[in-house]
């Protein structure tokens with residue numbers, strides 16, 4: 001099986017290296033995994049003048065799955081939009097039609113202390129945010145800066161969803177909930193935005209075929225509050241691209257750190273790209289302090305969803321649980337009396353646990 005590894009920028013290379021070591025260790029155990037790296041984001045721009053170089057895209061097309069680090073950084077912030085690192089990621093998502101972004105927020109008992117909430121509020125939390133990933137205001141046209149009828153400059157973006165786009169993510173939410181606690185909460189801003197009233201109507205209609213699953217609707221401002229008030233009320237949250245982006249960063253802190261949340265971005269044939277939900281963290285890049293567990297857990301999701309290797313995925317997840325139980329902590333989840341380790345040492349610990 002071939003995996004395209006796109007480390008990207010900032011902490012991207014440090015964290016993907018640890019996930020690659022884990023996959024290599026599994027390969028030694030009879031799983032045949034071939035990995036090839038290629039530049040993306042700022043690294044793509046630096047090497048080929050394009051955040052998604054042609055050769056990188058070709059490599060991804062020939063692969064069984066993509067492991068992605070993170071892109072972006074202050075060095076690139078003044079580039080024209082099309083050249084900015086984040087466009088490499090957005091173009092990959094669109095190219096492969098990766099509409100379904102699974103972001104599981106699971107609280108490991110050992111990390112309940114690191115959560116921003118009290119133990120009893122988060123203990124046992126197992127929440128899935130299902131974020132639509134190829135539509136919404138992140139992709140809608142037209143967009144730009146123009147001079148309006150009053151002669152004043154204005155910036156504008158377009159929030160847009162087709163019925164088909166909403167229906168397919170809604171169906172996936174219901175199907176996924178059937179394997180969990182059979183509860184879906186659809187998050188929107190239907191009280192203000194036409195697009196998201198339409199979202200609510202289509203989700204409600206799609207629900208007709210899934211009457212065994214409970215469907216509730218919630219406005220996004222309330223959802224942001226409920227997530228920190230009582231997150232265990234949620235099983236599956238389904239929402240659009242922008243709200244899902246924001247709510248999943250918020251949910252990550254329930255688990256202790258943004259460095260703990262993996263993700264899978266899938267298309268209709270289960271081809272996928274796997275990445276931590278965080279960005280390139282320029283503030284800690286190159287210091288060997290970033291938490292690699294979100295990326296290692298993303299590799300586990302790759303094994304599960306794109307390679308069909310459930311047992312291997314569980315081994316990786318089990319190894320992560322074990323290192324947490326053994327007391328290994330990176331700086332973001334540090335705890336008095338426990339051993340604070342760097343990025344690579346955390347990778348060593350996961351390998352030893354495997």
Ligand SMILES: NC(=O)C1=CN([C@@H]2O[C@H](COP(=O)(O)OP(=O)(O)OC[C@H]3O[C@@H](n4cnc5c(N)ncnc54)[C@H](O)[C@@H]3O)[C@@H](O)[C@H]2O)C=CC1
Pocket residue numbers: 011015069070071072073074086089258259275276277278279280281282283284289290291292294332
């Ligand atoms: N998927 C991607 O490639 C994403 C890229 N970005 C880009 O990343 C750059 C930085 O964005 P920010 O808004 O600062 O978000 P960020 O997620 O990179 O960092 C936010 C905060 O979380 C910390 N953090 C992130 N990952 C961590 C880890 N594994 N271990 C420990 N601490 C971690 C950082 O040190 C920082 O304090 C920007 O250029 C942004 O556009 C942002 C989000 C997603």
Ligand SMILES: CC(C)CC(=O)C(=O)O
Pocket residue numbers: 086089090245277278
């Ligand atoms: C294109 C991005 C930087 C989006 C993002 O923040 C994310 O996918 O979590």
Ligand SMILES: [Mg+2]
Pocket residue numbers: 245246249277
């Ligand atoms: Mg984000």
